[in-house]
Amino acid sequence: MADDKGSVAVVIERTFDAPVDFIWLMWTDPEHFKAWYGPDGATIPVATMDVRVGGTRLVCMEMQTPNGPMHMWFTGEYLQIVENERLVYTESMADEHGNVVSPSDMGMPEGHPVTTEIRVELEAVDGRTKMVMTHAGVPEDSPGAAGWTMAFDKLAAQVASRPG
């Protein structure tokens, strides 16, 4: 990415001081996933992951509010699984049974696409792991979605340079 600002997908690159199989478990083992995934102030009481292509996932986030705990459920489908290398899954807001619900029904503060896609790419570098995570609003299995990141990078530059 040329520029972090004004990008149309979230792309984050990090290097972790751990081998790739370790980082793979962080994403695919529910117990490890629960330990880091919850946003600050939230916990993950439920995470089920059927990690195979076409398998589903269901994750519950619990947030403490003055009115008691609030639960948000997310479901998704695994699209690509290459162990220790590449993980692609979709994400949608859901009810506790995994039925997809519209983000506006959940009172989301800003417009959200119904289904987004998370892509995790891992690469071993001297015993450490370089990870590139992409979160985008266009699922990779949607028609013609291949190669969209390149086009989005071009668009990002356009958005960033747009006056006012």
Place this chain on the structure above:
Amino acid sequence: MPTATDEDQLSETFAALANSTRRAIVARLAEGEATVNELAEPFDMTLPAISKHIKVLERAGLVVRAHRAQYRPCALDGAPLEAISTWADQHRPVWEARFDRMDDYIAQLRQQRRASEQDG
């Protein structure tokens, strides 16, 4: 407070961009306005097929067409792209914080492993 309309608009923007021909058209228009004929040039497609794609982009608010000339040049409207950009900007800090925690968690696991190795 955003409305369902904002959200529908965003979904429509994503849907419009979920097609490589339409993304190529948008990328071309990012360089400046163009006629339908000019937009069709790089593609092995009929003019009606290209027009169809342009109509989808118009509905999503990504493309506007001028009325000032008979050939009605197309231009890019960046506003829907900014909405996607806002969505991304909101999510980035959430992910950054998550990976900070992943880092801490990994350090914690290593420490535990070291401690148990020393005990054993």
